[in-house]
Amino acid sequence: xxxxxxxxxxxxxxxxxxxxxxxxxxxxxxxxxxxxxxxxxxxxxxxxxxxxxxxxxxxxxxxxxxxxxxxxxxxxxxxxxxxxxxxxxxxxxxxxxxxxxxxxxxxxxxxxxxxxxxxxxxxxxxxxxxxxxxxxxxxxxxxxxxxxxxxxxxxxxx
Numbered sequence: 001x002x003x004x005x006x007x008x009x010x011x012x013x014x015x016x017x018x019x020x021x022x023x024x025x026x027x028x029x030x031x032x033x034x035x036x037x038x039x040x041x042x043x044x045x046x047x048x049x050x051x052x053x054x055x056x057x058x059x060x061x062x063x064x065x066x067x068x069x070x071x072x073x074x075x076x077x078x079x080x081x082x083x084x085x086x087x088x089x090x091x092x093x094x095x096x097x098x099x100x101x102x103x104x105x106x107x108x109x110x111x112x113x114x115x116x117x118x119x120x121x122x123x124x125x126x127x128x129x130x131x132x133x134x135x136x137x138x139x140x141x142x143x144x145x146x147x148x149x150x151x152x153x154x155x156x157x158x
Contacts, residue, residue, distance in 0.1 A: 015097065015131055018123040019104045026108070026116025035114040045109045053106025059088060060099035077134070083143050085150055093136075093154050097127050132156065 037045075066089070067074045072082040074096070088095035101124055108116040139147045 015123075015127055016100060018126055019100050022119050022123045023104060023108065023113075023116045026113055026119045029115035029119075030113055033115075037112055037114055042112045045112050049106045049109030049111070051106070052102050053110060056099045056102030056104075056106055059095055059102065063088060063096045063099060077138075080139060080142055083139065083146055083150065085154070090154065092158050093151065093156050094132060097124075097132070098158060100127075128156075 064074060066084050066087055070082045070084055072080050072084065088098075092098055101120065104120055104123075105117070107113075108120070136147075136151070
């Protein structure tokens with residue numbers, strides 16, 4: 001493994017765990033310093049949250065299914081055997097992380113957790129700054145020009 005793709009300590013944690021820990025930090029902050037949310041906002045927030053949660057879970061299931069069918073790894077520091085470029089991967093190089101953010105957002109809205117909503121940028125920033133660059137460096141090593149071509153055609157996020 002080259003120096004460019006050394007495993008960061010953050011990579012030792014599964015990316016979903018980054019989101020879960022952040023979410024619970026938000027719950028803790030909400031208990032310490034509650035934010036007042038008008039009941040009309042809470043009433044709208046819950047059904048929106050259910051929709052976002054459903055979209056996030058469906059996207060995650062679809063992505064994991066594609067990796068299982070393609071017989072490649074979903075583990076960020078695992079060895080990819082195939083480059084997945086169809087389905088949601090035609091629109092974003094990271095639909096699994098999009099699904100994590102949607103699921104997180106959905107649960108936060110559903111449970112009316114304003115601190116968790118405010119903290120969502122933190123796991124997204126960690127994934128964007130550490131996990132995705134690591135994964136992309138690995139994919140460039142493994143798939144070379146095929147991955148570079150894919151990156152030139154599909155955005156990192158949406």
